[in-house]
Amino acid sequence: MHDADTEGKDLNRSLVCLCAAELVMMINTTAFNVALPNIAESLGAGMAEQQWIVSSYNLVFAAVVLLAGFLGDRLGHLKTMLAGLSMFVVASAIGLMAGNVPVLLVSRSIMGAGAGVVIPMGQALLGILFRGPELSRAMTAWAIAGTLGVPFGPLVGGAITAMLGWRGIFGFDGVVFLAVIVVIRMNVPRMNASHATRSLQIPWMSVAMMFAGFTLFSASLVNAQHGVLSADAWIPMTVGVVLITGFVLHDRTSRNPLMELGLMRDSSFAACAPALMMLNFSMYGIIFIMPAYLETVLRHGALVGGMLLMPLVVASIVGSRMNDWIVSRIGSRGTSLLALGCLSAGTLTIGAAMCWRNGVMEQSTVLVGQVVAGFGLGAGQPAMLTWAMGRVPAEQSGAGSSLLTVFRQFGSIIGVGIFGSIQSGLYATKFHDLAQSAGLNLQSAGSVAQDFQQAAGFMGTTGDLMQQAASRAYESAMTGSFATAAIIIIVTLGIVALLSRATSR
Template sequence: MNDATGKDPNRSLVCLCAAELVMMINTTAFNVALPDIAESLGAGMAEQQWIVSSYNLVFAAVVLLAGFLGDRIGHLRTMLAGLSMFVVASAIGLMAGNVPALLVSRSIMGAGAGVVIPMGQALLGILFRGSELSRAMTAWAIAGTLGVPFGPLVGGALTATLGWRGIFGFDGAVFLAVIAVIRMYVPWTNASHESRSLRMPWMSVAMMFAGFTLFSTGLVNAQHGILSANAWIPMMIGVVLIAGFVLHDRASRNPLMELDLMKDPSFAACAPALMMLNFSMYGIIFIMPAYLETVLRHGALIGGMLLMPLVVASIAGSRMNDWIVSRIGSRGTSLLSLGCLAAGMLTIGAAMRWSDGTLQQATMLTGQIMAGLGLGTGQPAMLTWAMGRVPVERSGAGSSLLTVFRQFGSIIGVGIFGSIQSGLYAERFHDLAQSAGLSAQSAGSVMLDFQQATEFADTTGELIRQTASRAYESAMTGSFATAAAVILVTLGIVALISRTTTR
């Protein structure tokens, strides 16, 4: 490392945590604005899924390339380039007048996030080791944990006062400030592999991006039926391309991904565990805003505030991390985290079964707290467990590999939650509409159906809104139950992989 003299590691930690915080606020603040965007631009559920998934897809495609470059040209230099992408994307989003322009903006932001997150983790792995690394990772996790559920509150306030474009204006100003403070206080690092080739492994990048894109396309199309050709064919081709990417990269003399890190059982166990954290976070944040803002008929600001139990529980979980790890170890804490997430998902889904509004909200509050504790305790324990096994000179590669798994969790989180929710919602809406004697057909999302209800007389319009609300709540039960099952299966896999580790 050069230019490190006189740089306070604690100030560097604060700056890196600030970057993580504002980036995660950006990620989830946008979801709260989806109902407004859907109404403003006429976006259906599939288009909304693509708006969210474009961010995650490009993130996944860029993240390994970021680790590749960071280990060769310097982690801080690469991170600053990623932060600059957010500024450019914010300007495009501020002027976007249609869904394609919004997709471009979110894709560039995804590229920026794919650079910033692994480089931030890599810098922490270089600046701190041993017990100090655990402290730094806990702070980093708290910043990210705060940003994920706190984002809806910020997004709600901005959307309520400035409209959804206000989020992009906020992003541009904040990311410029973050770039300035990071340049002042974070030390520059030398390339760790100066003798290694800088030639880009474009074939690996192309195969991975195409694989993730096709797999995500299949998930989005699955809302019309998992057995439909436009769902399972893209998914299968995507799986083949991802498998081909792994085989090609392993045989390459200039690999994009250093898979030999997965030989360590602790590192290998953390990968699917971290994937489930993002799966849970993005799934919840994707479908809850429509319930809080449309079904319960709150505004964006109140909708964001109603997710605050998730925030408080996440912070509490992060603060308890060291105490829990000291008693049951990183492995035990990670398994406990996944158990809390599964229990929280089941509880939120069960809340939708209550007809009494007070009981429903109390049960959902309990579910949010359980899921928040799982998110808060899991992230620092898993990251410390994994990154503590990675040599300093391979920090970029290790961090990027873990981040790929996390982003794949984001992709399947939005895809599975969105497709199951949309499919169950349309089916339930049809059944309820028939039983109520309505001839109205679902427009494809609860937001558009509420908008459609305004075209009818007061009595009929209100009946459509009630039908849409009941259908959405019923679909949420199925979505969260499926998510809990996926998390429990992963918990078993993580326990099996890490069975030879002591703590």
């Protein structure tokens, strides 16, 4: 009895430590978004450069995640996870010294590599340490940690940026990740690699094709802000799709595959992949667009802007806490579909809020949209992860977790890309029209933060009219961005329902 109690306490300590790693990593992921307006002013970064700062993280994450699963199943999941956490410490030191956008991109890329290792290894360790009903409890705790970290990040980032500037975020990361490494080494048990006898030869061709494909696809989304049909948008997208398709076909026939595509034959696992993709699509899209609206358009600053995203945080926590109750009544499939419905309704509500000309009504409607979307994020993630990982054999935990994480990261890439490009394109057009109607012969400088900065250089009425045009243009563009996102989520909801139609719950 004592041994069982001791084992239970050890498992609980491991769970707490793994959840702590997930929490601080997700805080890091989104804390940076609040600092983007500050970085835009400090380094002169336009909307396209800001998209690359965010997308570089997601791109390298997506490229590394399958390799992480490959190595974790062979070398050991804990050892691989600690290597990923160490990358954050190195990247934090580089970011702290960054004096221009390219160095910042290097830092964020290394952090993306670290995240691409830590998240799938954390999920794989949970899948090995916990099975049966305990897996659901562990995944719920993991999901709550991640759900808390994503929207809570802007609050932490806002506070640090307000006190120390955007470089303070890197200093915070360096200290926190060092502490996490020490705690995990002390409390999470080491386990032998699942496939120690399998080849350790890395399939570099698969890695290169996938990374090149995702990079070109992301570049096309960033370039689409200048026009979807422009050559620098559709050519890289076409080549990117060809490379990603080639990677899948090559990996399927390889004797040393990077990806366990056989897992997709399970209808529940296959349905969870696009569902999880939409969670990240919504989450990263919202948090990419909202800071500039809250900090620049509404002129609240980084700290208050982060605090105004708290409805998303609270609703996410409530959704996560209610997950077991909801799943017990409508099953994992029903909960996943409900979550996607909430996400589409929430994004549509935030977009519709921009149509109000009454400030109180606008802010109230934005709050409602955040609550609805946040609830979907919180309730959906643990249900989807438990639904999928419960179907994966223990010896394939790393591969299964990595495959799901690739879909999630692809959601992050297209979330930032689609939200950012639609927002940027609509904003520039609307700004030009509003500026002309106000008698100003001005073009947008590339982002609402830069336009506000440019307006500050004009004396009297011209500066005020320019700020008004920038604010109204950004709000109008948000309607288009969020409405498009809602449509994409609704279409995906239909696909998930179709793929999982044979699954009763």
